[in-house]
Amino acid sequence: xxxxxxxxxxxxxxxxxxIDPLESQSPDRLERIAAYATELATWKRxxxxxxxxxxxxxxxxxxxxxxxxxxxxxxxxxxDYDGVPVSGAYITIKETKPGYRYYYWxxxxxxxxxxxxxxxxxxx
Numbered sequence: 173x174x175x176x177x178x179x180x181x182x183x184x185x186x187x188x189x190x191i192d193p194l195e196s197q198s199p200d201r202l203e204r205i206a207a208y209a210t211e212l213a214t215w216k217r218x219x220x221x222x223x224x225x226x227x228x229x230x231x232x233x234x235x236x237x238x239x240x241x242x243x244x245x246x247x248x249x250x251x252d253y254d255g256v257p258v259s260g261a262y263i264t265i266k267e268t269k270p271g272y273r274y275y276y277w278x279x280x281x282x283x284x285x286x287x288x289x290x291x292x293x294x295x296x
Contacts, residue, residue, distance in 0.1 A: 224260075224280045231264040231278070238263070246275075246291050253277060256288045265293055 183191045194202065241248050241263075248263065250256040261279040266287070268274060275290040 220280065220283075227278075227285075228262050232262045233265060233275070237265075241275075244291070244295070250277060253288050253290070255286075257281075261288075263290065 194205065197205065238248060247253075250258050250261045256277045257279055261277045264276055264278045265273050266276050273293040275293060277288040277290060279286050
């Protein structure tokens with residue numbers, strides 16, 4: 173073998189309950205695990221997208237509601253809001269407590285749902 177022995181790779185930033193069992197597996201089994209992990213990640217991304225679309229269809233405001241934004245001179249362009257992605261964000265109504273309804277931008281970021289306040293639904 174000589175001096176060309178590869179160094180053991182550094183593990184990714186994962187919990188030890190994931191890393192430790194992997195280190196005891198054979199190369200063939202690790203390759204099968206890697207293939208499965210890749211397929212599982214692809215499947216999960218599709219599931220996340222389906223969940224996002226279901227959530228959007230269920231919670232996105234309609235055109236009548238959007239007309240209220242124009243009347244109140246509130247922008248419906250996500251680029252006008254800090255931190256809101258230009259694609260993938262939509263406007264929804266959230267009720268923070270009974271009787272208190274607000275417009276929010278909503279989008280998915282990784283495994284989390286993110287929100288950005290826009291304005292109250294009924295200004296006082």
